[in-house]
Amino acid sequence: MAKTPLAWANLTHDRFRFALFVLGVVFAVVLMFIQLGFRGALLDSQSLFHDKLNADLVLISPNRQALAMPETFSRRRLEQASAVPGVAEVHPVFVSNGMGVLRHTAGNAAERKPSRGIRVIGIDPDSRALTMPELQPGAREVELLKIPGNALFDRKSVGFPDETEFGPYKLGVRTELSGVAVTFVGTVPFGGDFTSDGAMVVSTETFANLLRRPYTFGTPLANIDIGVIRLEAGADRRTVKTALKRELARGTEMPDVDVLTVDELMAREQGFWLNNTPIGFAFGFGMFMGFAVGLVICYQILSGDVADHLGEYATLKAVGYSNFYLARVVIQESLILAVAGYVAGLAVSYGLYLVLAQVSGLPMNLTLERCLWLFLATVLMCVVSGLIAMVRLVRTDPADVF
Amino acid sequence: MAESTLPPAGEPLLRIRGVNHVFGTGDAKTQVLFDNDLEVMPGELVIMSGPSGSGKTTILTLIGGLRSLQSGDIDIWDGRRGEYRSLKGLDENGLVEVRRLIGFIFQRHNLFDSLQATQNVMMARELFPGGTDDAADIKKILTYLGLSARMHYKPAELSGGQRQRVAVARALINRPKLVLADEPTAALDANSGLAVVTLLQHLARERPFADLEKLIAKPGDRVDETGRLTREQADMLPDLANERGTTSLIVTHDARIMNRADRIVHMERGKIVSNVVVAERLFVAEGLRRCAVFASILPEERQAIADGLCVGLSPALPIRPGMKGTENVLTFEAGETIVRQGDAVTDDSLFYLIRRGKVRVLRDAGDGPKTIVELGPQDFFGDRALLVNEPRNATIQAIETTEVYTVGRSTFRKYEATSRPFIERIAAVYGQT
Numbered sequence: 098m099a100k101t102p103l104a105w106a107n108l109t110h111d112r113f114r115f116a117l118f119v120l121g122v123v124f125a126v127v128l129m130f131i132q133l134g135f136r137g138a139l140l141d142s143q144s145l146f147h148d149k150l151n152a153d154l155v156l157i158s159p160n161r162q163a164l165a166m167p168e169t170f171s172r173r174r175l176e177q178a179s180a181v182p183g184v185a186e187v188h189p190v191f192v193s194n195g196m197g198v199l200r201h202t203a204g205n206a207a208e209r210k211p212s213r214g215i216r217v218i219g220i221d222p223d224s225r226a227l228t229m230p231e232l233q234p235g236a237r238e239v240e241l242l243k244i245p246g247n248a249l250f251d252r253k254s255v256g257f258p259d260e261t262e263f264g265p266y267k268l269g270v271r272t273e274l275s276g277v278a279v280t281f282v283g284t285v286p287f288g289g290d291f292t293s294d295g296a297m298v299v300s301t302e303t304f305a306n307l308l309r310r311p312y313t314f315g316t317p318l319a320n321i322d323i324g325v326i327r328l329e330a331g332a333d334r335r336t337v338k339t340a341l342k343r344e345l346a347r348g349t350e351m352p353d354v355d356v357l358t359v360d361e362l363m364a365r366e367q368g369f370w371l372n373n374t375p376i377g378f379a380f381g382f383g384m385f386m387g388f389a390v391g392l393v394i395c396y397q398i399l400s401g402d403v404a405d406h407l408g409e410y411a412t413l414k415a416v417g418y419s420n421f422y423l424a425r426v427v428i429q430e431s432l433i434l435a436v437a438g439y440v441a442g443l444a445v446s447y448g449l450y451l452v453l454a455q456v457s458g459l460p461m462n463l464t465l466e467r468c469l470w471l472f473l474a475t476v477l478m479c480v481v482s483g484l485i486a487m488v489r490l491v492r493t494d495p496a497d498v499f
Numbered sequence: 500m501a502e503s504t505l506p507p508a509g510e511p512l513l514r515i516r517g518v519n520h521v522f523g524t525g526d527a528k529t530q531v532l533f534d535n536d537l538e539v540m541p542g543e544l545v546i547m548s549g550p551s552g553s554g555k556t557t558i559l560t561l562i563g564g565l566r567s568l569q570s571g572d573i574d575i576w577d578g579r580r581g582e583y584r585s586l587k588g589l590d591e592n593g594l595v596e597v598r599r600l601i602g603f604i605f606q607r608h609n610l611f612d613s614l615q616a617t618q619n620v621m622m623a624r625e626l627f628p629g630g631t632d633d634a635a636d637i638k639k640i641l642t643y644l645g646l647s648a649r650m651h652y653k654p655a656e657l658s659g660g661q662r663q664r665v666a667v668a669r670a671l672i673n674r675p676k677l678v679l680a681d682e683p684t685a686a687l688d689a690n691s692g693l694a695v696v697t698l699l700q701h702l703a704r705e706r707p708f709a710d711l712e713k714l715i716a717k718p719g720d721r722v723d724e725t726g727r728l729t730r731e732q733a734d735m736l737p738d739l740a741n742e743r744g745t746t747s748l749i750v751t752h753d754a755r756i757m758n759r760a761d762r763i764v765h766m767e768r769g770k771i772v773s774n775v776v777v778a779e780r781l782f783v784a785e786g787l788r789r790c791a792v793f794a795s796i797l798p799e800e801r802q803a804i805a806d807g808l809c810v811g812l813s814p815a816l817p818i819r820p821g822m823k824g825t826e827n828v829l830t831f832e833a834g835e836t837i838v839r840q841g842d843a844v845t846d847d848s849l850f851y852l853i854r855r856g857k858v859r860v861l862r863d864a865g866d867g868p869k870t871i872v873e874l875g876p877q878d879f880f881g882d883r884a885l886l887v888n889e890p891r892n893a894t895i896q897a898i899e900t901t902e903v904y905t906v907g908r909s910t911f912r913k914y915e916a917t918s919r920p921f922i923e924r925i926a927a928v929y930g931q932t
């Protein structure tokens with residue numbers, strides 16, 4: 098009905114006040130962004146490894162709901178899978194989460210600091226089990242990795258490359274992993290997560306030497322952590338998956354291996370951290386708190402604005418404007434605050450993400466999806482505040498203006 | 500804006516019947532309005548007077564649809580629909596629609612601080628979208644009200660009077676057929692107050708140019724000293740008051756407006772105790788004064804008699820059948836005999852003052868009835884027989900539909916018994932006949 102931009106005028110009439118209003122919303126938006134960032138980092142970091150798997154399907158122990166759980170399965174299962182029609186190749190992947198303790202030995206022994214936990218990944222260098230270019234055929238690192246004792250270090254690891262506690266991780270540096278010497282011959286991009294400070298890729302042979310032989314009797318690589326399966330060109334993944342499940346379940350009611358796509362594996366990992374640990378809840382709650390704080394801030398702003406203009410709003414009612422129109426003005430104010438606060442909050446959060454990612458080594462990703470979600474949350478926060486503030490407006494008695 | 504029409508000829512724009520209102524509940528229940536009736540005709544400037552707490556504002560808020568009606572009924576003519584809107588039992592949406600029929604001028608002008616003067620007025624205009632030249636119209640009315648240099652100022656940059664003028668412009672921009680105003684000129688200087696009242700009057704009905712001319716400052720006069728309109732303001736009036744029939748109900752103590760009222764409604768303790776149409780009051784008082792009988796009594800006594808006769812309707816308008824408070828007015832159709840020669844005087848005999856229409860006076864001196872004279876509005880008849888207690892000496896017959904105010908014989912007797920000058924005057928006038 099009305100074209101006069103009343104909502105905008107009411108909000109921006111006093112520029113300083115408007116800036117304070119927006120600042121309030123920015124605070125809430127940044128709070129939510131940070132919580133969402135940490136929550137996202139939790140999910141992203143826990144699936145960094147999965148994301149790099151070069152597989153159409155994977156085999157994993159059903160008891161291994163998270164990568165950090167040391168649940169393996171027999172390598173024979175992988176061989177079994179290779180016989181299923183449609184399967185082109187299978188490769189074992191070994192993952193150690195907790196036993197890979199890195200201790201830098203290059204510096205002054207007197208100044209050495211406590212060791213740190215590293216996720217060690219053992220692969221056949223020629224298997225292309227991981228997607229990074231450093232592990233593709235022909236890459237220098239592939240050949241170097243074949244030499245026992247060589248390792249590729251995680252260049253996204255916390256503090257890399259200027260690790261003050263352990264010294265700089267330069268190529269060729271020799272260091273110590275779980276008491277066994279290793280040499281860094283290259284880097285790969287992973288990043289730290291909530292269970293390890295970074296990752297290290299070694300060959301299966303080196304992996305066996307470092308983490309299996311000292312602790313395992315018999316055949317050190319008889320049990321594997323993850324089986325990478327790649328299908329023949331044109332093979333239907335769903336069909337092969339069904340066939341694999343059927344084959345691997347033969348003779349038992351409770352198969353000791355799950356057949357999953359990489360996406361399913363990631364979802365399982367993220368689901369575990371979200372639902373089975375307090376970390377997921379903590380950040381979810383943090384986000385909710387950000388939302389609640391924002392709700393209160395927005396409500397204070399909007400109800401204050403309504404209170405300031407109560408006489409004028411009552412006048413508008415008296416001259417023939419409906420409650421619907423007045424509600425629209427308040428909602429418009431909410432939306433203006435939401436958009437202004439969101440845009441500024443997004444800019445601030447972007448900067449903070451960069452800083453936090455640098456400091457924590459966690460993947461603080463400002464994805465489009467998260468930006469959209471948070472925009473919706475911001476709009477919802479402001480609109481809900483507006484709706485609450487509106488109650489007073491609707492109850493305003495136009496007779497009061499006389 | 501949609502075209503707005505006036506109610507059918509002779510019908511009121513506003514009708515209030517049996518309106519009561521109560522504030523609070525239980526022990527705190529307080530009745531503030533008691534059985535109020537009022538009819539206001541299109542184009543009237545109505546002043547609501549009365550002491551503080553007499554219910555003026557409450558009745559204004561009920562008329563304006565700002566409060567829900569508890570008992571009684573209020574009908575407002577909806578010019579856009581061409582029918583009356585009853586406020587009885589209206590829901591919030593209905594009340595909103597009614598409010599749009601009305602222009603409100605509040606004492607606390609309640610302009611939006613964040614909007615410029617033009618935008619504040621535009622807010623009201625936008626209730627009726629589709630206008631072709633809204634900005635120009637707003638500019639015109641603000642210029643007329645002396646705000647041409649401050650149109651784009653926000654309220655904080657305007658004085659109290661200037662803000663009030665913006666509020667007046669906001670109320671009148673849609674040319675409502677009903678304006679409700681609470682002390683609209685209280686904060687205004689003389690010129691602005693006059694400009695507002697003159698605009699309301701010109702929106703009400705066509706005024707003679709000579710009347711307007713009297714209000715215009717002479718060349719060389721300082722407007723801020725004389726309080727008169729400028730020539731430019733006067734020239735803008737025809738363009739601004741391009742619709743007629745606007746009725747204004749104004750609560751005010753401003754004598755400048757009081758003197759220009761068409762109707763004065765006085766309230767006391769929640770009740771309308773007097774409802775005087777100024778033109779009718781003057782009409783009846785003057786009519787009575789022409790009669791020697793009433794000319795001889797004190798003016799305040801004559802005024803009291805006149806007030807007793809008034810029906811609250813301009814004599815220019817006919818009385819509608821069933822209209823309340825018209826017991827003292829009789830209507831006769833053309834050819835009907837009002838008084839017959841030779842009829843004896845009884846306690847029920849009356850004195851007549853013609854309100855509307857024409858009568859012929861016939862006397863039969865034995866050679867058949869002959870017309871002696873024709874009488875019209877403000878003429879009277881029937882006085883002599885009542886005073887001298889003799890049979891009627893002429894027949895009075897309506898030439899056309901005629902309305903007459905009537906005074907009972909008891910009124911005559913009252914002055915006959917108490918007023919020595921009255922008796923002497925009567926003897927002088929009628930004694931020798």
